[in-house]
Amino acid sequence: MASQQHLEKMQLRQNYRNLWHTDLITTIHRHPLYCCFALWCGPCASYMLRKRALYGDMSRYTCCAGYMPCSGRCGESKCPEFCLCTEVFLCFGNSVASTRFLLQDEFNIQTTKCDNCIIGFMFCLQQIACIFSLVAMIVGSDEIQEASQILSCLADMVYCTVCACMQTQHKVEMDKRDGKFGPQPMAVPPVQQMSRIDQPVPPAAGYPPAAYGQPYPAQGYPPAAYPPP
Numbered sequence: 001m002a003s004q005q006h007l008e009k010m011q012l013r014q015n016y017r018n019l020w021h022t023d024l025i026t027t028i029h030r031h032p033l034y035c036c037f038a039l040w041c042g043p044c045a046s047y048m049l050r051k052r053a054l055y056g057d058m059s060r061y062t063c064c065a066g067y068m069p070c071s072g073r074c075g076e077s078k079c080p081e082f083c084l085c086t087e088v089f090l091c092f093g094n095s096v097a098s099t100r101f102l103l104q105d106e107f108n109i110q111t112t113k114c115d116n117c118i119i120g121f122m123f124c125l126q127q128i129a130c131i132f133s134l135v136a137m138i139v140g141s142d143e144i145q146e147a148s149q150i151l152s153c154l155a156d157m158v159y160c161t162v163c164a165c166m167q168t169q170h171k172v173e174m175d176k177r178d179g180k181f182g183p184q185p186m187a188v189p190p191v192q193q194m195s196r197i198d199q200p201v202p203p204a205a206g207y208p209p210a211a212y213g214q215p216y217p218a219q220g221y222p223p224a225a226y227p228p229p
Contacts, residue, residue, distance in 0.1 A: 013101075014085060016110040020169055021176045024115045027168040034171055039164035043088040046095045049170050053102050063087055065098035096163050099170055109173070120153075123163045129155040 028035050038045040046217075054060050061080035063071045064087065076083045088095045105110060132148035175181060 013104055013110060016104065016108040017190070018107055018109045019112065020109055020115070021172050022169060023112060024118050024162070024165045024169060027165045027172070029167050032170060033165050035168045038167040039160060040170075042096075042160070042163055043092055044098065045167045045171075046088040046092060047084055047163075049167060050088070050095065050099050050172070051103075052174055053099050053170070058084070064094050065090065065102045066074065067098050067101050068094060093159075093163070096166055100166060101169060104172055107173070118165075120164060122158050123154045125151070125158055 007021045022030055034045075050061075050065070051058065058080040059077075061076055061084060063076050063083060066072065074083055104111070129148065129151040132144065133153050136145040136148040
């Protein structure tokens, strides 16, 4: 039942209309210092970003943000800071992904096809490296063993780089949420359209979906209080 709900949630994210303030490719160019920090100290960055995503209220913390089967079963309410430290060090990949899902669901942010390709390439490279390692262990060939080591090293480098870019992307998104980019000039809203019965999804009214570098609509943003858990 829970897995079905998570699957439906993943399908729902494909229909989100907002975009990340910066994509994965440009994070290194736009914020090199934080990207380096997230690369060399990924768990520390993941801890701070998750706490910031919760608006500093650790009473709302749930293991892996409620997206994993272990969520709510680890005694998080008794010592959330310790549980978060354990999560970011022992389940680093899940901690980064959970913060990403948390932001996507809160602000209706979709992942672009380019970002999906980068993330998919990272996973495929890890699977190929694992397959080569198994083949090298079974066959016992020195050439295959050397190739598997090279692939494993390359997969680890890509994994660390993509995770650092993702965390930088999350940081920039929360900077926009907290108004750290300064006031934005008011723009004339587009002409509103009436939805028709034959349209599966009504057109956006008032403001178009936010694109790269654009702020969220000024209506009720940033929120006066954090959203309900």
